[in-house]
Amino acid sequence: MEEFHPTAGKPAKGSDIPPVSYLKWYIPRLKEMRPHNLSFSGLQFPWELETIEGIWKEHRGPGVDDRxxxxxxxxxxxxxxxxxxxxxxxxxxxxxxxxxxxxxxxxxxxxxxxxxxxxxxxxxxxxxxxxxxxxxxxxxxxxxxxxxxxxxxxxxxxxxxxxxxxxxxxxxxxxxxxxxxxxxxxxxxxxxxxxxxxxxxxxxxxxxxxxxxxxxxxxxxxxxxxxxxxxxxxxxxxxxxxxxxxxxxxxxxxxxxxxxxxxxLNEPVELIEHYRKMNLPLLQESLDRLGIEWTPPPYGVFGAFKIPGINTMEMIDTIGKEHGLLAVPGSMFDSGLEEWLRVGWSIDPDSFSEAVVVLEQVISQAMNIT
Ligand SMILES: Cc1ncc(COP(=O)(O)O)c(C=O)c1O
The missing domain is CATH 3.40.640.10 (Type I PLP-dependent aspartate aminotransferase-like (Major domain))
Structure with missing residues (x-):
């Protein structure tokens, strides 16, 4: 079976250079624009910037230090x-x-x-x-x-x-x-x-x-x-x-x-706290109903849990796809994490609550099949 996690070893040049297989798996699925997207590892922040005059022009000048x-x-x-x-x-x-x-x-x-x-x-x-x-x-x-x-x-x-x-x-x-x-x-x-x-x-x-x-x-x-x-x-x-x-x-x-x-730069950090407050309890309750043990990390925008007996890549590529759900299988990060699923909560609470309902359906269907 094809493996997607990073690999270690000798120096690598030319055709020996290891792929970032995760991106090869993820990008095509991201492009499908599945309606229930729990795959993000970063905050989705609605930045609206004013026009920046002469943005493309050389910015360096006396007294300017980029750092x-x-x-x-x-x-x-x-x-x-x-x-x-x-x-x-x-x-x-x-x-x-x-x-x-x-x-x-x-x-x-x-x-x-x-x-x-x-x-x-x-x-x-x-x-x-x-x-x-x-x-x-x-x-x-x-x-x-x-x-x-x-x-x-x-x-x-x-x-x-x-x-x-x-x-x-x-x-x-x-x-x-x-x-x-x-x-x-x-x-x-x-x-x-x-x-x-x-x-x-x-x-x-x-x-x-x-x-x-x-x-x-x-x-x-x-x-x-x-x-x-x-x-x-x-x-x-x-x-x-x-x-x-x-x-x-x-x-x-x-x-x-x-x-x-x-x-x-403080605005996104505050939004993460808001999303955690709104979204995490929903996910936690849903996993409780499924009998999946999970303690969320005390900070951040994603976490991962084990779904015993389920190959999460197969699940996301079959039942997940049918239901329009995207989340990231643990097998992208290391061997031995085939039953793990990474879920992000950095999206607005309305979209998140809909996505969690679908996640619960997908996981319970996968559990019933096995
Ligand atoms: C651990 C880690 N470092 C770095 C990055 C990418 O950071 P950047 O977009 O700044 O290159 C990622 C993206 O997934 C990541 O997971």
């Missing part, structure tokens, strides 16, 4: 910030800037580019896993320590896709401690962290830690391709050299639009 917005958000100096076109590009730039040529530990389940890009950049990857529990997934410390002792870079996504939960406090502290011990740099993809008001960005844990984020998920501006990395000045200087070689310079329209929305 100001991000440096203010995090309270760091501009020399600790590098801007990129989206978090996905920041992942590549950060690997090139922080690698010292050794192997790379990659966390699974995962967003494909986070765990696969290192291979395209000529590095070998080794998987470390977070394992299911009813709340925050946990790491197998023995497995992680063995791998960390062999690598010089670790790729993580604290707010884990597809479940939305971050590390336990103890696991986070353990990882930071062991990475210091083994001189491992950490690249932390924090695109979902803006919805967790208690989140402490990883770069604050030491010069070996890099945080990556963007305006895509929490601010609903994926189309903009505005992302960033924050790290020590030394790593950021490497990032700048990498970016100039591989990407050139930032696009002026992107910078202008980001400046236009910068004073409104």
């Amino acid at each position: 100001e917005m991000v440096s203010e958000i995090y309270g760091v100096e501009p020399e600790n910030v590098h801007l990129c076109h989206g978090a996905t590009q920041a992942i590549n730039i950060a690997i090139a800037a922080a690698s010292r040529g050794g192997k790379v530990a990659v966390e699974m389940p995962s967003y494909g580019p986070l765990s696969q890009s290192a291979r395209i950049l000529g590095l070998e990857t080794i998987v470390v896993r977070r394992k299911p529990t009813n709340t925050a997934w946990i790491i197998d410390r023995e497995e992680w320590e063995e791998v960390l002792s062999k690598v010089d870079l670790l790729m993580i996504c604290p707010q884990l896709n597809p479940v939305g939960w971050s590390y336990t406090k103890e696991d986070r502290a353990w990882i930071i401690d062991k990475c210091k011990k083994y001189d491992v740099r950490i690249i932390s993809d924090e695109v979902y962290s803006g919805a967790d008001k208690d989140w402490i960005p990883m770069f604050r844990e030491g010069e070996n830690c890099i945080s990556i984020s963007s305006l895509t998920k929490i601010h609903g501006l994926g189309q903009l391709r505005y992302g960033w990395m924050i790290a020590s000045k030394e790593i950021i200087a490497n990032a700048e050299n990498t970016f100039h070689n591989m990407a050139g310079i930032m696009s002026s329209p992107v910078i202008r639009i980001a400046n236009q929305v910068k004073d409104r």
